Amino acid sequence: MxxxxxxxxxxxxxxxxxxxxxxxxxxxxxxxxxxxxxxxxxxxxxxxxxxxxxxxxxxxxxxxxxxxxxxxxxxxxxxxxxxxxxxxxxxxxxxxxxxxxxxxxxxxxxxxxxxxxxxxxxxxxxxxxxxxxxxxIIRLGDLALIAAAVEALDAAPAFRRRLKREITYGESLDALSAATPAQAARAGHAGLFAALDAAGPEAARAVIEDVLSLAGIAAVGGRTPAEIADRFIEQNAAGGAAGLSAGERRALTDVLAVDADARSAVERLRRLADGGLAIGPAVERLGSRIEAFAAAGLPVERMRFASRFGRKLDYYTGLVFELGxxxxxxxxxxxxxxxxxxxxxxxxxxxxxxxxxxxxxxxxxxx
Structure with a gap:
């Protein structure tokens, strides 16, 4: 100690x-x-x-x-x-x-x-x-809510995975729309990326794993060849994505903008769920959590919920909080x-x- x-x-x-x-x-x-x-x-x-x-x-x-x-x-x-x-x-x-x-x-x-x-x-x-x-000060977030909002988008699975991660790590939608290393790589190696796109994710994963194996690469930063392949495919899909529709972008922006006292945030999210992305079950679970906190005598009136608030580790899956x-x-x-x-x-x-x-x-x- x-x-x-x-x-x-x-x-x-x-x-x-x-x-x-x-x-x-x-x-x-x-x-x-x-x-x-x-x-x-x-x-x-x-x-x-x-x-x-x-x-x-x-x-x-x-x-x-x-x-x-x-x-x-x-x-x-x-x-x-x-x-x-x-x-x-x-x-x-x-x-x-x-x-x-x-x-x-x-x-x-x-x-x-x-x-x-x-x-x-x-x-x-x-x-x-x-x-x-x-x-x-009590700050709350809910990564399950972010996951639900992103999963409701009409986008490729690899792009949705990247979007969830980058939102959790604090990136703005504008930054995600800007040119990325993946997009630059696609411009320089268009033939390779076109072949991977045409092959589909499973075949592309097998090819990437084989190349890493032939190169004698067993792990990088603790990641196995399969995990490296998954991240590569994810970045490739993100770089080649046409982007969100105007309606989806507006709906996701509205969800991410919620930052208010806990009960007001839940009501705001309920209204957004009625007219935008299909996040209703995640919002109701958040509401049940806040009411459980109140029933236990916790100071809900001092809790502030922000949709964008997260903890920058991939293994968090739901409620996140900080005291400060x-x-x-x-x-x-x-x-x-x-x-x-x-x-x-x-x-x-x-x-x-x-x-x-x-x-x-x-x-x-x-x-």
Missing amino acids: SPLVPIPPSLLDRFEAAGFARAEPSILQPAEPFLHVMGEGLRARMFLTSDGDGRDLCLRPDFTIPIALGHIAGGDPARAASYYYAGPIFRHRRGGGGESAQAGVESFGRADAIAAETEILALALEASALLSEPAP RDGGDGPLAGGGRYDGLLGALGAAPAPGVGFSLWLDRFPGAAR
Whole structure:
């Protein structure tokens, strides 16, 4: 545990009282799962080394992935199990220093999704209060809503996948319409891309995998040849897409523009669902979630929902949230639903939800 930021015993006691078991993953971790799941861009921020066999190792940059791997190793990944943690993580940061103290929880296998989300958000707010921030700003998003809006578009599947990812990562529709590296590549290699388009996605995937295999490329940034092929096909489809119709573009823009207090946002989205994209079921699920928060006594009046708000990791699938304060140097806490995490780590998909606290950002924490 970092000596810079003491953790109140009452915080850990509260996690245990809520039914979470202590998890203490090793500080030294294999690097590949982090690069595979969180992206090659993390490499520049990791503290890397290697073992005697040349395998990449790192100082733990995150708790969620090693706890998920431990859960998978412990038996049926779909089983219900909940964990808490506290300790340092290690990432290069601007201005120097690479060690930060975190605490948080992870919960896997619960089928009662909205009840689980309600309990997780309530616990995050309790933890914030125990750390001397009793009334943080609460920001909400819903990646399932974005997925529903994009899936309602009349566009190629690969283009829809790229669109969902880029929206989650903060790109504007104007930026997505601009020239991309994929479009430049198509201009320079028109014959190749035309052949891939004509072959269809399955045949194109097989060709790309064969080329990578012949070149002796087993993995890049933790991605297998099949995953590299899928991303290549996705970028090819995006580069060659004619774009959205004016009506679809306007409807998607309207959905992405919603940014209001939680209940007002739901009502706005309901009106959009009546006259635009087929997002009705996702909106009603969001509304049920907000009402469950209210029924549990959570401060819904202080919650702000923004359609564009997301957490920049592909494994998040539904509710996402952050706790913060005006003028802060980053979120105090963040989390949400990540039903895609266990699948990304090679196990059968199973529900997951949790949050992490950046302890050195709370009032009174030593810097």
